[in-house]
Amino acid sequence: MRIRFLCLLLSILIFVFATADVAAFGNYSASDLENCNRLTTDSNSSGGFVYGFTGKTLYSSMLVPNHYNRYINVPYNIKSACQSGELSCAMYICDNKTSRYGISVINMNNGSIADYYFNGVNDAVSKMFSLSGNYAYFVRADATYSYVAVYGVDGSLKKKCNFGDNIYLLFNNNSITYAMLYDGRIYRFQGTGYTQVANIGRGVNAFNAGIGYICTESGMLVSLENGETSLVPDCSKNCVSAANGGFYTANGNRLIFSGKNVSERFIKLSSSIRCIVSCNGRVATLNYAYDYNDISDSELKSNSDSQIDSFNDNNSYNQGGIYKNDLQNSGEYRIEQDKYIVGVAPSTSVTSFKKNFSDSATVYNSDGNVMSSGNVRTGYTVSVNDHTYTIIILGDLTGEGNVKTNDVNVLMNYCVDSESLNELQVLAADYDCNGVVDNRDLVLIARSLK
Structure with missing residues (x-):
């Protein structure tokens, strides 16, 4: 009897330690994202998120630091989506005749849902929008240029913000709304006020790349605090996340952390990386089967580690595992x-x-x-x-x-x-x-x- 008890206790201890090891490098599923036509990543101080939509349904997954897969159904076809902190947001048109717009949000931590409605958005020229705190931002147009219309979440129009050029991109980074103009100027909003923070040049496409950063398609990482830039090698959309003084990128099935003033480190995964998000010392990678790993930054190995020799890619992969x-x-x-x-x-x-x-x-x-x-x-x-x-x-x-x-x-x-x-x-x-x-x-x- 005593021997059986000791064997049972040993089995429990083995299971506990094994489980603890897996939790540090957990593998999870975000299979709902397979329903989406296109995915978008967002790394902010509330977590790392991947989201997308199809028809009247918004799907969102928090990959770090917690693991939640949630969705929200809205009454009309979704036109656009954004992430604002822990809130996943869907925008839709309720009535074209009266130009009534709606934004539905789901809190990714507790699952609560809220709806906001805005009347008279009759001259909207884009499906871009953003939600920051008690304000919603839309792109509208007058006879000369498009502009940012700032609404309160109560539906009232607060301000029209004109910049002397058309709006190229309206986006949310770490719960803050930004507007990028066609000439490359980038403005940060605080309520109804705004301040220029960077200029990346005319006609440059860019995407969110971590807290306080965007990245251009040519691989230029841009600070939204002071406009400083640095080069990100082999970057691709949804596969750049700035954190801890450097940035995470992907090369096939290898997650890499590098930067101007940091030592390069990496970790090899079992399959090619599609998306990267990070938050508070943890990083998550989503693969093409919609499984993801939650990895501690400390688990990445130094580039001088002998494991690097076993990754025989001959620099032939780009993000996603396709041969360059x-x-x-x-x-x-x-x-x-x-x-x-x-x-x-x-x-x-x-x-x-x-x-x-x-x-x-x-x-x-x-x-x-x-x-x-x-x-x-x-x-x-x-x-x-x-x-x-x-x-x-x-x-x-x-x-x-x-x-x-x-x-x-x-x-x-x-x-x-x-x-x-x-x-x-x-x-x-x-x-x-x-x-x-x-x-x-x-x-x-x-x-x-x-």
């Missing part, structure tokens, strides 16, 4: 989500398209037949180096390989909430490649018809 060598001299082409070739111009011939690949590429139409002539279309696939990608043509929502009035009509119906888009159409409709499909894309696609 698949593409060569590709110009605007890029690989997204491990499975799409985006940035392809309308009316690109199969012959011209194949010249952008480093090895013999085979193009297939939507029926799976090999194509050796004609133009590539949205929904075609290309096989190269044992990888298969779906081709996305800019502005080609109808899968005809070019941009016509039909494409404009489809996007126009989407913008007025009378038609939905599938995943391929969302990627094709994002004409300015900023991660948001809105009226600006509609204008650019319509202009391309001329």
Whole structure:
């Protein structure tokens, strides 16, 4: 009896210590995110989040420091989403005739839900919005420029903020709202007031990259405190998170921490990294199967560790595990989500398209037949180096390989909430490649018809 008791006690101790070890490097699931057409990351002082939406449902997952998967259903199709601290927010149009807009939020820590409504947003030109404290921010337009309209959460218009240029991007970073203009100026809002904090140059796309930072597509990390910049090698959207004096990035299945004044460290994971978020000394990585790891910063190894030799990638991976060598001299082409070739111009011939690949590429139409002539279309696939990608043509929502009035009509119906888009159409409709499909894309696609 005593021996059995000792054996049982030993088993319990082994289980407890094993569980404690897993908790420090936990593996969890965020499978609800698979429903979303596109994902967005946000690292702020409340946690690290990945969120997205489809139809009338917003899905959000807190990956660190706590682990919550939540969703919220709203009465109308969601037009845009943002993260403000622990609040995941969805914006939708209640009534086009009266221009009544709604914002529904879910608290990711306790699951509570709140709804806010705003009347008379009749000249809104974009689906961009932000929620900070007791204020909501929308992009509207007058006869000259677009501007930021500041509302109270009670629905009252507080102020119209004009900058002498059009608004290019409205975003939330660590519960603070920022506006970026087409000329590159960035302003930080505090209630109805605002202050310029940086200038990154005209026509530069950028995305959130941790508390107080954004990152441009060219890999420039920009401080939202003083405008200082630093270079992030091999950056990609959703895979940069500034923290602890440096920044986390990904290379295939390797999570890397580096920076100007820090020693590079890394850890290898079992699968390729799709998203990175961080908070308070912890970092989480989401893979393409929608599983994620919650990792303590202390678990990353020094770059001088012998484990580095076992990662035999020969620098051939980009974020997502796709070989960089698949593409060569590709110009605007890029690989997204491990499975799409985006940035392809309308009316690109199969012959011209194949010249952008480093090895013999085979193009297939939507029926799976090999194509050796004609133009590539949205929904075609290309096989190269044992990888298969779906081709996305800019502005080609109808899968005809070019941009016509039909494409404009489809996007126009989407913008007025009378038609939905599938995943391929969302990627094709994002004409300015900023991660948001809105009226600006509609204008650019319509202009391309001329």
